[in-house]
Amino acid sequence: MSESSHRPPSSTYTTHERIPFWRDGRVLGVLAQILFVIVVGSVIYWFISNVAANLSRLGDSQFVCLYGTTEQWSYRCAFDFLSSEAQFDISESIIPYRTSDSYWQAIRVGLLNTVKVSFVGIILATILGTVAGIARLSQNWLVRNIAKTYIDIIRNTPLLLQLFFLYFVVLLLELPAVNAALQPFGLPVFISQRGVNFPKVVTLSSFAIWFAFIVLALIQAQFLWMYLGAREEKTGKTSSRLFWCVLSFFIVVGLGWLVASSTVHNEGFLVSRAARVREFSDLESLMERRLRLDNIRLLDEFVERGRLSAEEVSAAALLVCSVQGSPSEVNLTAQLRAAGIPYKVSRFARPDQAIDAYAEEATCDIFVAPKATLAAERNLLEDSANHMIVPVRETPARWAVPALEGFNFVGGSRMSLEFTALLVGLVVYTAAFIAEIVRAGILSVGKGQSEAARALGLSEGQRLRLIVLPQALRVIIPPLTSQYLNLTKNSSLALAVAYPDLWRVMSIIGNQSGRSIQPIILTALTYLTFSIVISLFLNWYNKRIQLVER
Amino acid sequence: MTTTEPITTTRRLTGEYIIECENVHKWYGDFHALKGIDLHVKSGEVIVIIGPSGSGKSTFIRCLNRLEEHQEGEIVVDGITLSYDVRNIAEIRREVGMVFQQFNLFPHLTVLENVMLAPIHVRKWSRDRAEETAMKWLMRVGIPEQANKYPGQLSGGQQQRVAIARTLTMEPKILLFDEPTSALDPEMIKEVLDVMRDLAGGGYTILAVTHEMGFAREVADRVIFMDAGQIVEENIPENFFSNPKNERTKLFLSQILHH
Ligand SMILES: Nc1ncnc2c1ncn2[C@@H]1O[C@H](COP(=O)(O)OP(=O)(O)OP(=O)(O)O)[C@@H](O)[C@H]1O
Ligand SMILES: [Mg+2]
Numbered sequence: 001m002s003e004s005s006h007r008p009p010s011s012t013y014t015t016h017e018r019i020p021f022w023r024d025g026r027v028l029g030v031l032a033q034i035l036f037v038i039v040v041g042s043v044i045y046w047f048i049s050n051v052a053a054n055l056s057r058l059g060d061s062q063f064v065c066l067y068g069t070t071e072q073w074s075y076r077c078a079f080d081f082l083s084s085e086a087q088f089d090i091s092e093s094i095i096p097y098r099t100s101d102s103y104w105q106a107i108r109v110g111l112l113n114t115v116k117v118s119f120v121g122i123i124l125a126t127i128l129g130t131v132a133g134i135a136r137l138s139q140n141w142l143v144r145n146i147a148k149t150y151i152d153i154i155r156n157t158p159l160l161l162q163l164f165f166l167y168f169v170v171l172l173l174e175l176p177a178v179n180a181a182l183q184p185f186g187l188p189v190f191i192s193q194r195g196v197n198f199p200k201v202v203t204l205s206s207f208a209i210w211f212a213f214i215v216l217a218l219i220q221a222q223f224l225w226m227y228l229g230a231r232e233e234k235t236g237k238t239s240s241r242l243f244w245c246v247l248s249f250f251i252v253v254g255l256g257w258l259v260a261s262s263t264v265h266n267e268g269f270l271v272s273r274a275a276r277v278r279e280f281s282d283l284e285s286l287m288e289r290r291l292r293l294d295n296i297r298l299l300d301e302f303v304e305r306g307r308l309s310a311e312e313v314s315a316a317a318l319l320v321c322s323v324q325g326s327p328s329e330v331n332l333t334a335q336l337r338a339a340g341i342p343y344k345v346s347r348f349a350r351p352d353q354a355i356d357a358y359a360e361e362a363t364c365d366i367f368v369a370p371k372a373t374l375a376a377e378r379n380l381l382e383d384s385a386n387h388m389i390v391p392v393r394e395t396p397a398r399w400a401v402p403a404l405e406g407f408n409f410v411g412g413s414r415m416s417l418e419f420t421a422l423l424v425g426l427v428v429y430t431a432a433f434i435a436e437i438v439r440a441g442i443l444s445v446g447k448g449q450s451e452a453a454r455a456l457g458l459s460e461g462q463r464l465r466l467i468v469l470p471q472a473l474r475v476i477i478p479p480l481t482s483q484y485l486n487l488t489k490n491s492s493l494a495l496a497v498a499y500p501d502l503w504r505v506m507s508i509i510g511n512q513s514g515r516s517i518q519p520i521i522l523t524a525l526t527y528l529t530f531s532i533v534i535s536l537f538l539n540w541y542n543k544r545i546q547l548v549e550r
Numbered sequence: 551m552t553t554t555e556p557i558t559t560t561r562r563l564t565g566e567y568i569i570e571c572e573n574v575h576k577w578y579g580d581f582h583a584l585k586g587i588d589l590h591v592k593s594g595e596v597i598v599i600i601g602p603s604g605s606g607k608s609t610f611i612r613c614l615n616r617l618e619e620h621q622e623g624e625i626v627v628d629g630i631t632l633s634y635d636v637r638n639i640a641e642i643r644r645e646v647g648m649v650f651q652q653f654n655l656f657p658h659l660t661v662l663e664n665v666m667l668a669p670i671h672v673r674k675w676s677r678d679r680a681e682e683t684a685m686k687w688l689m690r691v692g693i694p695e696q697a698n699k700y701p702g703q704l705s706g707g708q709q710q711r712v713a714i715a716r717t718l719t720m721e722p723k724i725l726l727f728d729e730p731t732s733a734l735d736p737e738m739i740k741e742v743l744d745v746m747r748d749l750a751g752g753g754y755t756i757l758a759v760t761h762e763m764g765f766a767r768e769v770a771d772r773v774i775f776m777d778a779g780q781i782v783e784e785n786i787p788e789n790f791f792s793n794p795k796n797e798r799t800k801l802f803l804s805q806i807l808h809h
Contacts, residue, residue, distance in 0.1 A: 229676060451617055452654035452713075456668035456720060457643035466667065470658050 055517070063517055081513055082107070088508055090500045092416050103509055110505030111526065117419060117501065118488040121426040125487060126480075128427060129434025136439050147435065154432035160493055162429060167421040167497040175417075178407055188401045190409060195416045197402035197409040202327040205370065206264035210396035213256020221249040260396045267328055267394040269320075269368040270358065270378060273386050277366075280335065280392055283318065286365075287341050290316045297340045317342040321354045321364035323373075330400045330411065332368045332392055347410070351377050368392070418499035422491065430487045434480060441476035442468060474545050478538055485534045489527060502526060568593040568628055568724060568755050569614065575622035576609055576779075583609045584620065585779040593723070596756045598766040598787075601776035602802060607759040610776070611726045614757070615646040628723060644672060647717035651729040653709045655701035655716070661688070662697040665716045673720065680719070687715040691745050707738025714745055725749065727758035761806060767791060775799045 021027045055063055065081070067074035082103040089099055093109040094116060135147035154162070172193070176182060181192035190197040228241045271277045277286055284296045291308065293299060302308040318336065322329035324347045336343045346363060348354040355377040358367040367374065371389055378384045402412030415423070445468050453463040494501035506519035569591040576584035583606050591597060599607050612618040613625060616632050616639050625632040628645050632638065656664050665684035669675045675683075688694045691711040693704075701709055710730055717725065727746065731739040743765050750756060750769040760766070766773050766787055773790040775783040775798075783796045794800045 232674065232676070446654075448650060448652050448654040449656065452648075452650065452656070454617060455615055455643060455646075455648040455650075456716070457640060457672040458668060459640065459672075462671050466671065467656055471656075474658075 058517065063515075079518055081515060082509075082518070086509075088512060090505065091498075092419065092500060103513070106505050106509065107502070107522065110500060110502040113500055114488070114491055114494075114502040117422055117426065117491050117494070117499065118484075121423055121430065121487050121491070122484050124423070124427045125430040125434055125483075128431035130438050132431060132435035133438025133442070136435060137442060151432045151435050154429055155436075159425065159429045159490055160496055163421065163425040163493055163496045166425050167417070171417050171421050178409070179404060181404070181409075188412075190402055190404075193417065194409070195414050196420050197412050197414050199399050199401045199411075200413045201397050202330050202400045203397045204264075204327050204331055204394045205266045206260040206394055207396040209260035209264060210253075210256045213259065214253055217249045217252035217256070220252055221245040224248055257396060261394060264394065265391050266370050266372070267331055267368075267392040268371040268374055268389045269332065269366040269392060270355075270374045270387050271366045271390055273388055275365065277390055278388075279390060282390075283336075283341060283366075284339055287316070287318060299340055299342070313342050314344075317344045318366070319343075319364045320345045321358050321367045322347055323351050323354055323369060324349055326369060327398070327400075328368050328370055328392075330398050331394050334398055335393065345405075345410075352380065355380055366390075416499075418494075418497050421497045422494050422499045422501075425493075425497075426487050426490055429490070430483055433483050433486075437476055437479045437483065438472075441472035444475045445471045477541055477545075481534055481538050481541075485531060488530050492527075566593050567591065567626075569757075570626040571614075571623065572625075573623035574610075574613065574620045574625060576606075576613060576618060576620045583779050584613070586623070587779075587781055589774070589781065591755060591757065593755055594753055595771045596750045596769050597758070597772050597774060598770040599757065599759045599774045599776060600761060600766070600802070600806075601782075605776045606779040607776050608728050609779075611648075611728060611757055611759060614724075614726060615643055615648055617648075644720065645722050646724045646726060647720055647722035648726040649710070649713050649717055649728070649730045651732050653701070653706070653713045653733070655709055655713055657701050660698050660700055661693075661704070661712050664701065664712060665719050668716070668720050683721075684715070684719050687718045688712070690718075690748070691715045692741070705738060706734045707741045710734065710738075710742045711745055714742070714749075718749075722754075724755045724757070727756070727760065729759050729761070731760065731762060763791070763807065775802065777802070 063078050064073045064075055065077045066072070067077045084102065085100055086103050086106040087099050088106070090097055090106060090109050092113065094112045095105075095109060097105060097109045132147045132150060135143050136151065138144045138147070175191065175193045178192045178194045181190035181194075181197070183190055188199050225241060225245050228244060232241070275286055277283055288294065288296050291299065291302075291313065293302060299308070299313070303310060303313060318341055320329070320332065320336075320343050322332075322345055329345060329347075333343065333345065346357060348357060351369060351373055354364075354367055354369070357363040359381055367377075369377070371391070374389050378387055378389070381387060400411040402409040402414075449467055449471065450463060453467045458466065491501055492503035495504050495507065498504070503523055506523045510516040510519040567590045569589070571587050571589045574584055574587040575582070587610055599611070601607050609618055613620045613632075614627060619634075620632075627642050630638050630642050632642065655661075656667070659667065662681065662684055665688065666677070666680040669680040669683060670677060673680075685694060685697065688697055691714055693708055693711055693715075696704055696708060696712070701712065704712065710733075714730075730746070731742050734742060739762070743762060746756075746758070746765065747769055758765075758770075770787050772784055773787050774781055775790075775794075775796070777798050783790070783794065783799045785794075790799075791803065794803055
C-alpha cells in the first residue's frame with residue numbers, strides 16, 4: 001500500500017519530451033481560465049454601465065435627493081424617505097402597525113408576513129409532498145394513481161392561475177357567510193368568508209410548573225429506557241421498554257398537571273358581596289335563584305319542556321366582564337360551561353375599562369382576571385370593601401375554541417382568506433414537486449439495500465427509518481432545499497390574492513412615494529439573502545453527508 | 551416431474567429436518583419460475599445448488615427467507631410454516647441469514663455499524679454486546695482493522711467478508727449464499743471461499759448457490775442441480791461430479807468444467 005520514498009513529481013518538473021504549447025494540457029487549462037474571466041468581465045461591465053446610464057436618466061427625479069440644509073443633491077439620502085409616515089393600511093400583521101408608522105415598519109410587517117407564509121408553507125408542503133411521494137410508489141392502484149393525477153395536474157399548470165382560481169372562485173365565491181361557517185369533519189374549525197378560525201392553546205400561570213414536569217418526565221423516561229436496556233442485557237429477557245417509558249412519561253405528565261392545578265391559585269373573579277358568592281359553586285345557587293330552579297343542571301330539561309323560554313334564560317345569564325384575549329376568561333368559561341351556567345361575556349381592551357364597566361352594575365355580575373390584577377383594580381372602586389375576590393380553579397393550559405358571537409368569531413386563532421389562499425396555493429403547488437423529489441430519492445436507494453435489510457430481519461419500519469431514509473435523504477435534501485427557496489420566492493405572488501407580503505408592501509411604497517428603485521433594491525437584497533442563507537446551508541449539509549468512497 | 555428422496559449420507563447430521571419444501575411452485579406473472587421443488591435439509595447439512603442461468607436457483611433460496619413469496623406448496627423452516635403471517639416471517643428471518651452476490655452493505659454506515667445494526671434493532675442486544683460479537687466475527691473473517699471504515703473504502707472481497715460477518719453476528723442457524731463470489735476478481739474469491747469453508751464445519755445449515763466446484767467437492771454434503779425451475783438431479787459430490795445421471799447435468803458439467 002505504501003511506497004514511502006516515492007513521491008509524486010512536483011509541478012516544476014520538466015518532461016523529457018517537449019510538447020507544443022497548443023497541445024499542452026497545462027497551458028490550455030490556464031488559457032481557458034483567462035478566456036472565461038474576460039467573457040465574464042465584459043458581461044459584468046456591460047451590465048453595470050447599462051444600469052448606471054439608466055440610473056442617471058432616472059436619477060434626478062428618483063434616486064438623488066436633497067442632502068443637508070444647503071442645496072446639495074446626493075445619493076447618500078436615497079433611502080431617507082423610508083423614515084417618513086407610511087399612511088397606508090396593512091390588513092394583517094404579526095407586529096403592531098398603524099398608518100402613522102414609518103415605511104420601515106411597513107417593510108418589517110411585509111417581511112414578517114412573507115416569513116410567516118413561507119415558514120408554515122414549507123412545513124406543510126414537506127408533509128404533503130412526502131405523503132404524496134410515498135403514495136406515488138404505493139402497491140395500491142387507487143392510491144398510486146390519485147397521487148399521480150394530483151402531481152401531474154399541479155405541476156403542469158402555472159401557480160398564478162392556481163392562486164387566482166383558489167382565491168376568487170373557490171374562496172370568495174363559494175364560501176358561506178360567517179354565520180353559516182363550514183365545519184369540516186365536525187372539528188372545531190370554522191371556514192367562512194371571514195377566514196379560517198381554529199382553536200388554540202392558552203396557558204395560565206401554573207403552566208410553568210407543568211412544563212417543568214414535562215421536562216422531568218422526558219429525563220425520567222430517558223433514564224428508565226437506559227435502565228431497562230441494561231437490565232435486558234443482564235437478564236437476556238426483552239421487556240416492552242417502549243411501553244413502560246411512554247407509560248411513565250404520561251404518568252409524570254399527568255401528575256404534573258394535578259400538582260400544578262392544585263398548588264397555584266392565581267385566578268379569581270371580583271363580585272359584589274351582595275351577591276352572596278363566596279366560592280365558585282355559589283355561582284350555581286345564584287343562577288338557580290335567578291332562574292327559580294332547584295338545580296341548574298336541570299336547565300336544559302326546563303327549556304325543553306317549555307317551563308323556561310330561551311329569552312328568559314338569556315336575560316338571566318351571568319354577565320362576565322373580562323380583558324380581551326385573557327386566558328382567565330377561557331379558564332372561567334370552560335368551568336361555567338361544565339357547570340351548566342348560562343353566561344355572556346363583555347370584553348374590554350384594558351383592565352381599567354373592565355373595572356369601570358363592572359362598577360356600573362348592569363353591565364357585569366363578575367369581573368374575571370388574575371387575582372393580582374383584581375386586587376389592584378378593586379382599589380379604583382369607591383366601595384372597594386363591598387367587593388370580594390373569589391378564587392377559581394385553574395389548570396396549566398386550556399383550549400380556546402372559537403365561538404360565533406354576533407358576526408364574529410371570538411376565541412381561538414384566525415387565518416385570513418388571503419393568507420389561507422396563498423398558503424394552500426403554495427403548499428399544494430410545491431408539494432407536487434417535493435413529491436417527485438421524494439419519489440426519486442426513495443427509488444435511488446437500490447433494491448438490494450431493502451433486501452439486505454429484510455434478510456437481516458429488520459421490520460418494514462426499521463428498514464425505512466434506518467436504511468432507506470438516511471440514504472434517500474442525501475438525494476432528497478439538495479433539491480428539496482431549492483424547492484423551499486422556490487416557495488419563498490413564489491410567495492411574492494401574494495400580490496394576486498392581496499396578501500400583504502414583502503413584495504406587495506414594497507409595490508405600495510413604490511407607487512405611493514413615486515420612487516421605484518429603492519423598493520426594488522431592498523426586495524432584491526432580501527430575496528438574495530434568503531438564497532444565500534439557503535445555499536450556505538446546502539453546502540454545509542452536502543459536505544456533511546457525503547458518502548465516503550475509495 | 552422428478553421427486554427426490556433426501557439422501558442421508560453425511561457426517562454431522564442430527565436427524566432433524568430444519569428445512570422442508572414440498573411441491574413449491576412460484577410464478578412471476580405468467581412465467582413459471584419454480585415448478586414443484588421438493589427438498590428436505592437436515593440441520594447442519596451443507597448443500598450446494600448449481601444450474602444454468604435463469605434456472606431458478608436464486609428464486610428458490612430467496613423463497614426460504616421469504617424475500618420471494620411462493621404460491622403453491624409448503625415451506626417449513628425451523629418448524630415454522632412460511633405464510634403471509636408477518637410474525638412468522640420476522641421469526642424466520644432472525645434464524646436465516648443471507649449473503650448476496652452484490653454484498654448489499656449499507657454504504658452510509660461504517661463496517662462496524664453495518665454489522666451491529668441488526669443485532670441491536672432486531673435481537674435488541676445492548677450496544678456493548680453487539681459490538682463485542684461484531685468484532686468477534688470481523689476477526690473471524692479476518693478484517694477487524696477495517697471496522698471503522700465505510701464499505702466504499704474496501705475491496706470487493708473485503709466487502710463480501712463484512713457481509714458474511716454481518717449475517718453471522720445475528721447468530722442464525724441457516725445460511726443462504728447466493729453466488730457470493732460471482733462479483734469478485736479471481737484473487738478475492740479465495741479469501742471469501744476460505745471463510746465459507748471455515749463456516750461449513752461450524753454446525754450451520756448452509757445452502758449455497760455457487761459455481762465454485764472445488765468448494766462443492768470439498769465441503770458439500772449434497773450437490774443439487776436445477777434446471778428450468780426443477781431439481782433435476784442431486785447426489786453426494788463424489789458421485790455427482792464423477793457419475794452424473796441426467797443428460798442435462800452432464801451437458802452443464804461439461805460446459806463449466808472444460809472451457
Ligand atoms: N422479479 C422477477 N420478475 C419476473 N421474472 C423474474 C424475476 N426474478 C426472476 N425472474 C425470472 O425467473 C427465472 C429464474 O430466475 P433466477 O434469478 O432464480 O435464476 P438463477 O438461477 O438465479 O440465475 P442466475 O444464475 O443468472 O442468477 C429467470 O428466468 C428470471 O428471468
Ligand atoms: Mg441468481
